[in-house]
Amino acid sequence: MSPAIVVAVALLSPLAGAVGCQLIRSPRVAEYLNLAASVIVFVAILRLLPIALHGPYTLLHGYLIVDPLGAWVLLSVAAVYLLASLYSIGYMRTLHTPARLHRFYALFAGFALTMLLGPLMNNIGVYWIAIELTTLVSTFLVGFEKTRESIEAAWKYIVVVSAGISLALLGIILYYWGGSLILGPTYALTWGTLRSVAPHLNPTIALTAFLLVFIGFGTKVGLAPMHTWLPDAHSEGPAPVSAMLSGALLNTAMIGIVRFIQVIDAVRLGALPQTVVVAIGALSLAIAALFITRQTDIKRLMAYSSVEHMGVMTLGFGFGGPLGVAGALYHMLNHSLNKSLMFFGSGNAMHAFRSKRLGRIHHVLSVMPIAGVLWLAGAVAITGAPPFGLFLSEFTILRAGLAGANAWAVFVMLALLVVIFIGFLNHFRAMYFGENPQVAAATSCGQPDAADRFWRVLPMWLALIPLLAMGLWWPSTLSHYFAVIATQLSGDAR
């Protein structure tokens, strides 16, 4: 099958889903229409992975690119979209907003579409637009519950991210300017063009532009100190939306940073750009560690954990080399699965205890036995404990760092990971096994019916099983895949 057909299927099915949900206006139909779209997308992306391995293909007069790196990010998007679509069937029914539910699913499918577009974009300007579009669509998903808090979060989200990402646009224009001094005034600024022109770029322009795009897309990725929108947006959206934001959206902006790191590598400015990237990654970990330890809100806890893991990935890409890239990419998929699991668990706990406050959630296992065990396993996994996938990927990133120029960051990362491990799991200890005298009687009320519970536990299984499998066994196909990506990221440049 040609890549064009697969890409068309992957893009048209969420589009059809979004339009269908909006037109049919029935909550039941919308649920399954969105689910069908997500299944088709997932199958299409699985099909796209082996195709992409055979080199970058460009489609639509060079506006779309299918390369292994993009396909890998798309895999994490498609996986989270599928899991979140399954979960939202069970979760959104409990919010009692049936009249607006078709709009939720229309926006949900539309959000998935914009996220699938980003990694496929070959023209850097259009990539910027795709990232901006994800913000615009997801703002309304964050504010969907229309409470005072959710609208506050939506407002902060759109203003902070739009302002931040405008820095990236400035950086892109500076790159275009730098390129136009060599290639002439009119040319298409694609990733490939920029990389091939990079060795001839004026170093001052290249460095300024790189810092601007790094801060700009870093805002969207949620790197400290530009992360301020992230805990608000992630905590106030409905749980499936939080999972999509954390597991999928952040990765689509991360791919932009990775591609710009590749460009700045080709400019040969020495270690400075890498050091900036590594320092911001380490700072994100530090900020996350502080807020995780002192957190009182279950979803903000998960949100700061996203800041942490984006920091870990940034460190991996900053360390670079085949090992660093492989570790960071493996971490990307692991984090997507794991964070979806965590947000689904938080959604279930919020529903059972009618509160987001950590202090009000207690004796989880007696209230939700199966989902509770899955959630606890996820909590152990997300702190990077074996035998789950994140242990392997974090370990790989640490090894990659020791070999590079920024070995100091490895020790910072290790220390902060230990702090986060203790801080994060301490909250779970209190929720699962802690004695809470004030609210000793279980306050759980409104048990969902069996069908709803099925939809809210099934995706947790589907996220945990591959996570465990990837922790026990790193498939050699994947190693090969990551090696190809790492060669493409560095090969043409050096």
Add this chain to the structure above:
Amino acid sequence: MFAAHLPPLARSLFSLLTITSLLLAFVMLGSRWLNAYLGAFALQSWLIAVLSAAVAYYGGYPELYGIAVLTALFRGLLLPYLLLRITRRLKVDRELHERLAPSSSLVVGGLLVVFAFVVSAHLGATLGLTGTIAVLALTTMLSMKLIGFLMLMVRSEVVSQILGLLVIENGIFLGSQILVPGMPLLIELVILFDLLVVVACLGVLVRYLTVHAGTTSTRDLTRLVG
């Protein structure tokens, strides 16, 4: 490049247009009245449209005439109209509690322009472009960017925040017209369209804010912390 070799008349015209646009950003910074912001923004957009047309004429980029017309229509008419509708509905006509008084904002804005000039002059010097219109364009682009950020920081009315974002966008657009006039048409069109969608989305959110949060000042949005 185009900006380095210009007839003196064109140079003066470009300088006049960029510097007036920058001054209009200061008008916004120095005023409390939302209508003054709106007027300054509309005028700034018209100046940028004239600039696009001038670049089209002197640089030989005929497609920029189209961009000039669209800029005038979208940025000069449609966006101010949308914002005016939002302001009318809000029944707020001035900034009540700015974190920094307009006079102090002007001083800070001046310092930001100096900073932008230092950066641009350095960039220009490494390219051998000292004293050309390119350095002026870079300075204006960075200054308007920083002034937009300053407005986002010190102003709390939602309309002022939207205008802060728009000033940032206008700065980038102005700079790109001079620095990279050959940028593909599609990109410029999509960015124009994107801006319209951003303002429409913000307008809807403003309505949610008034209905569900009962406020249009971001000073009151303090529930989410930590």
